[in-house]
Amino acid sequence: MxxxxxxxxxxxxxxxxxxxxxxxxxxxxxxxxxxxxxxxxxxxxxxxxxxxxxxGDLAARALDPELRLGKGLARSRTDWDTALGHAADIFGRTIAEHGPDSVAFYISGQLLTEDYYSFNKLARALISTNNIDSNSRLCMSSAVVGYKRSLGADSPPCSYEDIEQSDCLLIAGSNMAYAHPVLFRRLEAAKAANPAKRIIVIDPRRTDTCDIADLHLAIEPGTDVALFHGILHILLQQNWVDHAFIQAHTDGFADLAQLVQDYAPAHTAKLCGISEADLNLAASLIGTAPSFLSMWCMGLNQSTSGSAKNSALINLHLATGQIGKVGSGPFSLTGQPNAMGGRETGSLSNLLPGHRDADNAGHRAEVADYWGVDSLPANAGLSAVELFEAVRTGGIKAIWIACTNPAQSMPNQTLIHEALVACPFVVVQEAFFTTETCRYADLLLPAASWGEKEGTVTNSERRISHVRSAVPAPGQARADWAIVCDFARRLERQLRPGLPSLFGFSSPAEIFDEYKQLTTGRDLDYSGLSHQLIDELGPQQWPFNVKTQQGTQHLYTDGKFATDNGNALFVSEPYQPARERRDVRYPLILNTGRLRDQWHGMSRTGTAAQLFGHVEQALLSLHPDDLDKHDLHDGDLVRVSSRRGELVLPVQADEQVRPGQAFLPMHWGDRFLKGLGCNVLTQPAFDPLSKQPELKQSCINIRPAELQWELFLLVEGKVQERFEAIRPLCEGFDYLGMGLIGRDRPALLLRAASIQAPDAELLAQIDALAGLDSGPVLSYEDPAMAVSKRVRLDQQRITAVRLSGETAARNWLRSLWLSGEPASELSRWLLAPISTPPGAASACADKTLCNCIDVSQSRICAGIERGLNLDDLKQELGCGTQCGSCVPEIKRLIASLAVPA
Missing domain, CATH: 3.30.200.210 (Phosphorylase Kinase; domain 1)
Incomplete structure (x- = not known):
């Protein structure tokens, strides 16, 4: 051992x-x-x-380079020399024939800073194109614009310690309890230690985050700008502004004061769908607080007015002087582990390294001189939505996609899939071959993943940490920076013959040391750092320059901002409604967002059965009144349509959603949910400044799916292999939802439905893959009714189930499988043609409420009904004692189920 x-x-x-x-x-x-x-x-x-x-199940990992030598052909394994030589040849020939802007790179906030820098240098210094964008465009680009317009630089001024030190904290457009749970635990502890701390949550839904709020403003989706202007109107009316700070450190206040006169409380409250009393209370909490901190995420950013929302919120800090001091300031919560590092290295099409701008001639000259090239491209680069439209229409003829899954995450998935089919050459650099994008790869390059990579990342509070590798990458997988530099050296032979290489790096530390000099003298200056120094001192916040030799906890403490004259700027923009609004054809507003235990497109979390315990399948959440209106019940399948596409989904009643609205988790793509996934419904309209698409607000309609034939499959063991084998067989179903289940005995879970039964051969293929075609299998067949039932028993314990035609027993059988107990009543149930099994009437699809300790909702409910409070439940069951993410939900159950004393 x-x-x-x-x-x-x-x-x-x-x-x-x-x-x-x-x-x-x-x-x-x-x-x-x-x-x-x-x-x-x-x-x-x-x-x-x-x-x-x-x-990171090895069965899901990309292990070898794979090359497709012609459209319609299968990829075959190859070696790195052949793979990168072929890529360099295609890119070189494309650039020679069509120019540098005929190629593009789409990269990721999950790359390390050194990876990011390598890609940027490749695109801009070697190829001479600004067609390099990141999936951070989908999550943080509006925050970038907000900071730059108001404060002069993309520099979040706060630190995590401000959570404890703030007297009033506003959370806007973020279900922090799910999206940033570790920070939310800090907030819970801070609130418990100081009950006088006031918390305001702005969100159309009543999420778990709202449970900690003193005030929840359930505004109409997209009305944030009106709300912030309305609050400022009251702050001015009550003289809760810092005139001295405004006079000494800001510009543009007079114009903004004039604008917000149009946002009187009654008018603003009506626009936002809240009470005037709540609006006044919010203004009072902010205006009278000794310190005021705001935190926000996708609800503000993913909008056609995302930049305006960011600026309107920052205006409140400038007006009250609540910036540059402990416990105060505007603090955007970053969605991905290194979205900040991407912004720092210039990994959006409009940026350059060191917080420079690609449209600034002086900035281009500085970077070109440092890199030792004649010039950098002046042509504007394409942002994410624009880039894939150019791929679809033929302007981009070769695209390199790294560490991201646009065939799941981009809006308007129909367009994205059309683009990837049409593109002459698609390179995908990816750790998991199972992503939706990988199916379109003409060249698949296996990348190292977490635990196998080394480099740096910058978190939301500007803190740079050293990411260390623990084990070697499997197969032929390589570090992202190494892949990029190897490719770049090959391409240099065509584009810079005879010149010294720009990519002679042998380690990520060398890349960091080159890159950091581009931050010298800039707002983010961390020229004093190195991998070795981070190891010695621990993670450090920038700026950290050679002179100070220490990190910086707060920015703008002297009232000097990163603008030409040192003053912050009030941005005056009126409220504009969202691009898409409800009408008779599309009467519901769809919001998308995160779940507690899943991440992005589930390329990684989707390999762990334990992480499906809380939510097993994609569900459309509707207010109970909307279910009643459409004569629907929990679990019914509906056709959900937007102006761009349609999905079939099960519905659930959810009182956290207001009538007229709907919620769908963002994580399910075409791999787990047939029909191109949740983003087939979302819209590509984007903010004119940040180019960030409005993923948060689309209009939909629903109608019963009316699918008579159903299929249910549960089979334990070899889940990834079975998933990959069974998923392609299911394209003919009208509805398909797939996932995993179990903790110690992972199993594949599948639910499907169609208008009519498929042919028997398809079921036979599925049975063979699930081990239900032979061995100790109980079965019942009724061809006339198209009903078939099969259950595999190993040592009297269920190990596989397939129900087709009708699936009334699925929850009962699922419960028997989870219990691991002998299934003594199966034989009697199977003899009935269509029957309700013992106890099935009350059986429901129980879920794992506490994933850390594996405590089900039913056990917690039973404890509550015995009179246990939260502390009792923690002590007896262990729930809520580890990460604490389940605590808000447990509190709601206690409130609804507790027996009065």
Whole structure:
């Protein structure tokens, strides 16, 4: 047995940037725990971070380069020399024939800073194109514009410690309890320690985050600008503004004061769909607080007016002087682990390294001189939505996609899939071959993943951490920077023959040391840092320059901003309604967002059955009144249509959603949900400044799906292999939802439905793949009714189930499988042609409420009904004692089920 080792690294999910301790034996990841020395999380982890070692199933990993030598042909395994030589030949020939802007790169906020820098240098210095954009365009580009317009630079001024130190904290457009749970735990603890701390949550839904709020403003979707202007109107009316700060440190206030006169309380409250009393209370809490902190995420950013929303919120801080001091300031929550690093290295089409702008001739000259090239391209680069439209229409003839899955995450998926089909050459650099985008790869390059990579990331509070590798990458997988530099050196032979290489790097530390000099003298200056210094001092906040030799906790403490004259700017823009509004044809507003235990397109979390325990399938959430209006019940299948596409989905009643609105998790793509996934419904309209699409607001209609034939499959063991084999067989179904289930015995879970039954051969193929075609299998067949039931028993325990025609027993059988107990009543049930099994009437699809300890909702409910309170439940069941993500939901159950004393 190999000795175990511990390597300190960083979680690869959200922008909190939690430190993790990886336990491993030098070859395999064994366990993960929070790093108590890391200042971002102080040892805490959420359910996703705590299960990192359980993700990344080798059966889902890309292990070898694969090359397709012609459209319509299958890819075949190859070696790196052949793969990158072919790529360099295609890119070189395309550039020679059609120019540098005929190629493009679409990269990711999950890359490390060194990876990002390599891609930027490749695109801009070698190829001479600004056609390089990142999936951070979908999450943080409006925040970038907000900071730059108001404060002069993309520099969030706050630190996580401000959560504890703020007297009034506003959370806008973020279900922080799900999206940034470690920070939310800090907020819960801070509120418990100081009950006088006031918390305002702005969100159309009543999410788990709202449970901590003193005031929840359930505004109409998209009305944030009107709300912030209305609050400022009251602040001015009550003289709750800092005139001295405004006079000394800002410009543009007079114009804004004039604009907000149009947002009187009665008018604003009506626009936003809230009470005038709540509007006045929000203004009072903000205006009278000694310190005021705001935190926001996708609800503000993913909008056609995302930049205006960011600026309107920052206006409140400038008007009250609540910036540049402890417990105060505008603080955007970053969605991805290194979206900040991407912004720093210039990895959006309009940016350059060191917080420079691609449209600024002086900035281009500075970077070109440093890189030793004649010039950088002046042509505007294409942002994400524009880029894929250019791919679809033929302007882009070769695209390189790295560490992201646009065939799941981009809006208007019909267009994206058309683009990838049409593109002459698609390179996908990816750790998981299972993503929706990989099916379109003409060249698939296997990349190293978390636990196998080294470099740096920057979290939401500007803190740079060292990501360390613990085990080698499997197969032929390589680090992203190494792939880029190897390709670049080959392409240089065509584009810069005879000249010294720009990509002679042998380690990520060398890349960091080159890149950091481009931050010298800039607002983010971290020229004083190195990998070695981070190892010695621990993670550090920028700026950290050679002179100060220490990190910076707060920015703008002297009232000097990163503008030409040192003053912050009030931005005056009126409220504009969302691009798409309800009408008779599309009467519901669809909102998309995160779940607690899943991440993005589930390329990683989708390999861990444990992470499906809380939510097993994509569900459309509607207010009970809307279900009644359409004569629908929980679990019914509906056809959901927008102006762009249609999905078939099960519905659930959810009182957290207001009437006239709907909610759908963002995570399900065409791999887990037939029909191109949730983003087939969302719209590509984008903010004119940030180019960030309005993923948060689309209009839909629903109608019963009326699918008579149903299929249910549950089979344990070899889940990834079975998933990959069974998924292609299911294209003929009108509805298909797939996922995993179980903790210690992972199983594949499938529910499907169609207008009519498929042919028997298809069911026979599925049975063979599920091990239901032979062995100890109980079966019942009624061809006339198109009903078929099969259950496999191994040592009297259920290991596989397939129901077709009718699936009334699915929850009962699922419960029997989960219990692992002998299934003694199966034979009697199977003899009935269509029957309700014993106890099935009351059986429901129980869920795992506490993923860390594996505590089901039914056990927690039983404890509550016995009179247990939250502390009792924690002590008896262990729920809520680890990451704490389940606590808000447990509190709601206690409130609804507790027996009066």
């Amino acid at each position: 190999k000795p175990t080792q511990t390597t300190a690294s960083i979680c690869c999910y959200c922008g909190v940037g939690c430190g993790v301790l990886i336990e491993h034996d030098g070859e395999q990841l064994l366990d993960v725990s929070g790093d108590p020395k890391h200042p971002a999380n102080l040892g805490r982890l959420c359910s996703k971070g705590a299960t990192l070692h359980k993700t």
